[in-house]
Amino acid sequence: MTHPAQPKASHFINGEYVEDTAGTPIPVIYAATGEQIATVYAATPAIVEQALSTAKEAQKAWAKMTGTERGRILRRAADIMRERNHELSVLETYDTGKPLQETLVADATSGADALEYFGGLAGSLTGEHIPMGEDWVYTVREALGLCVGIGAWNYPTQIACWKGAPALACGNSMVFKPSETTPLCALKVAEILHEAGLPAGLYNVVQGMGEVGSALVTDPRVDKVSLTGSVPTGKKVYAAAAAGMKHVTMELGGKSPLIIFDDADIDNAVGGAINGNFYSSGQVCSNGTRVFVQKGIKEKFLARLAERTGNAVLGDPQDEATNFGPMVSENQMNIVLGYIEKGKAEGARLICGGKRADMPGFYIEPTVFADVTDDMTIAREEIFGPVMSVLDFDTEEEVIARANDTEYGLSAGVFTNDFTRAHRVIGQLEAGSCFINSYNDAPVEAPFGGVKASGVGRENSKEAIKHFSQVKSVYVRMGDVEAAF
Ligand code: NAD
Numbered sequence: 201m202t203h204p205a206q207p208k209a210s211h212f213i214n215g216e217y218v219e220d221t222a223g224t225p226i227p228v229i230y231a232a233t234g235e236q237i238a239t240v241y242a243a244t245p246a247i248v249e250q251a252l253s254t255a256k257e258a259q260k261a262w263a264k265m266t267g268t269e270r271g272r273i274l275r276r277a278a279d280i281m282r283e284r285n286h287e288l289s290v291l292e293t294y295d296t297g298k299p300l301q302e303t304l305v306a307d308a309t310s311g312a313d314a315l316e317y318f319g320g321l322a323g324s325l326t327g328e329h330i331p332m333g334e335d336w337v338y339t340v341r342e343a344l345g346l347c348v349g350i351g352a353w354n355y356p357t358q359i360a361c362w363k364g365a366p367a368l369a370c371g372n373s374m375v376f377k378p379s380e381t382t383p384l385c386a387l388k389v390a391e392i393l394h395e396a397g398l399p400a401g402l403y404n405v406v407q408g409m410g411e412v413g414s415a416l417v418t419d420p421r422v423d424k425v426s427l428t429g430s431v432p433t434g435k436k437v438y439a440a441a442a443a444g445m446k447h448v449t450m451e452l453g454g455k456s457p458l459i460i461f462d463d464a465d466i467d468n469a470v471g472g473a474i475n476g477n478f479y480s481s482g483q484v485c486s487n488g489t490r491v492f493v494q495k496g497i498k499e500k501f502l503a504r505l506a507e508r509t510g511n512a513v514l515g516d517p518q519d520e521a522t523n524f525g526p527m528v529s530e531n532q533m534n535i536v537l538g539y540i541e542k543g544k545a546e547g548a549r550l551i552c553g554g555k556r557a558d559m560p561g562f563y564i565e566p567t568v569f570a571d572v573t574d575d576m577t578i579a580r581e582e583i584f585g586p587v588m589s590v591l592d593f594d595t596e597e598e599v600i601a602r603a604n605d606t607e608y609g610l611s612a613g614v615f616t617n618d619f620t621r622a623h624r625v626i627g628q629l630e631a632g633s634c635f636i637n638s639y640n641d642a643p644v645e646a647p648f649g650g651v652k653a654s655g656v657g658r659e660n661s662k663e664a665i666k667h668f669s670q671v672k673s674v675y676v677r678m679g680d681v682e683a684a685f
Contacts, residue, residue: 203237205230205294205384210240210407211247212390214254215400220247226380226407231297231526232517232561240383242408248415251404255373256346256421258401263343263371267322274319274365277396281312281361281389288357288388290518295356295382297526297562298480299517310644311361311389314660317644318369325370325665327672334679340672343371344447345423347668348416350437351386352428353379353528354483354584360386362644363426363449364393364403366664372424373402375416379429380409381529417441424668427451428485430582431608431653438656449657449667451485451649453582454610456631457603458488458639461596462496464615468637470504472615473588476639478512478566481525482586483532486611486648488639490572490579491590492599498592502570505590506552512566514557526562527585533562536585543569543578543587553586574602582608596625604630609652613639632658 205228209217223241230237243251262270281288288308293300298307327339349363356378367374378386386405393403406412410433417425417440424447427437434452441448458476460469476488493501515522527533533556540554553567564586572579572589579589593599603612612631616622622636632650635641642648642660649658657667 205291206238207240207384207387210383211243211251212387212405213247213251214404215394217387218247218250220244223247223408226383228295228384229529230294231528234530234561237294238384240407242380243406243412245415247406248412251375251406252346252416252419252421254401255375255404258399259343259346259371259373262368262373262399262402265371267325267369270369270371271319271322273393273397274315274322274368277393277398278312278315278319280392280396281308281315284392285309288385291388292357292385293517295384296353296528297517299522299525301520301523302480304520307355307357307385310358310642313644314361314365318365318664321662321665322369325669332675335675335677337673337675340674341370341669342672344668344670345372346421347372347374347424347426348422349374349376350413350416350425350427350429351376351378352485353381354480354485356382356385357389359428360389360405362659364389366668367426368398368402370665370668372668375404375406377406377408377413377416380407383407413437414440418444420444422446424448426667434655447667449649449659450655451659452610452653452655453584454485454487454608454650454654455490455580455582455606456486456488456608456611456613457490457492457629458613459492459599459603459615459625460494460497460501461614461616461618461621462494463617464497464637465617466497466501466504469615470501470508472613472635472637472639473505474508476613477588478509478524478586479640481527481564483528483584484640486633486640486642488611488613489583489587489589490603491588492593492603493590495592495594502551502568502590505568509552509566509568514559514563514565524566527564528562530562532585533564536564536583536587539578539581539583539585539587540564540567543572543576543589546576546578548572548576548578548589551590574605580606596621600625600628607653608650610650610654611635611640
């Protein structure tokens, strides 16, 4: 019997599901059991061509509609997503392995927030009037044209919406390629957008590995590329986009610092560290994986952290009592287990976890290392799994320098009850998305993105509008034209 997760077809182009079984088969593996639950096929060159040509053509009429008309469709799609939240959350759990307890509140709901927010903004995207004496300049905020979105595997619904919603609000069309590890959810986003009245051809989904992504990025018809992925992929995609002088948004990896001063509320700080390391089993780009704890509270912090980490419930992700799921894939599990071994070999002190859980599927126990030093591999490289490194520090000045000593700059957090210190420290941290006495909140109203190697551009908020539109400036002369000859 066909599994309920199996989509009608692999791709969604020009308002309908499209199949081409000549493409490389991509098995969809349920991370909680290791069983294959669906198959999709990578896009062939014919499918890529169909998606790009249809998106290029459809964009022209879409950009001519009023923002209010475009926004109405996005807001309707948001309502449909919320009505279907349970079904979409179950699918997200099959696609990623993340527990239903999380997907019910963090995925389709977050996608719906983006559709609603950008739907609401669409009618207000206006230019400026700039007086120049009797003359004047006016500006027009125009669509970029055809945008390509490429997703990572940790938040397939959210990423499809965070890219699609602002792109469509601004009058662009989109071809979205989900990660080959989680190909299912973006198809539902496309289906719902069309059910809400989106004209055919404006939001298309094609499957495939890096080659398909590369074919999309290098096509001369594409005006913008928005990638969520790792730094090495980001460098390749950015370079390919630059060759065609295309706009880019790069949402890449991180190794973010979470700094806990000894005057912090310990339970809140432990809660922040848990959210910033173990939510989605640690598969979150903005995670605060270098937890710097001031020496005075170190042992108290570790004891409370170990105690609370013991409350993690590993189990069937479709059971709402489960609060800790598997790694997305066997490959990702092996990468993370490799880092855990390095942590042990390089002398970090294992506080809890540290191994694969004794159950089917790709589960790793939530793992905490203490006495981690700045030069250890687990403190330098992005692990993308449930591995927290706790490092000690003495002074504010010291911890700021150490926190910034990384190529990354996605996020940073500070826990302290001294509010002047909180702002002083945040002001000096090299990171795009920061938190004070909290960690990993990502509402659509707030800009999200990184500095340094963690990325270029911002998603969400009004900032995203700037990255999916461009400004035309028009000088209007009221008098005669003076010329030298
Ligand atoms: P990845 O870099 O391996 O792949 C990302 C996407 O790029 C996939 O869809 C892949 O098929 C595609 N791709 C690969 N090579 C390509 C190429 N040459 N041209 C075009 N596309 C190509 O990343 P992943 O393993 O799927 O995701 C994990 C990474 O994503 C982590 O580093 C994580 O930090 C990052 N991430 C960042 C954010 C953020 O918003 N900053 C969010 C989630 C994940």
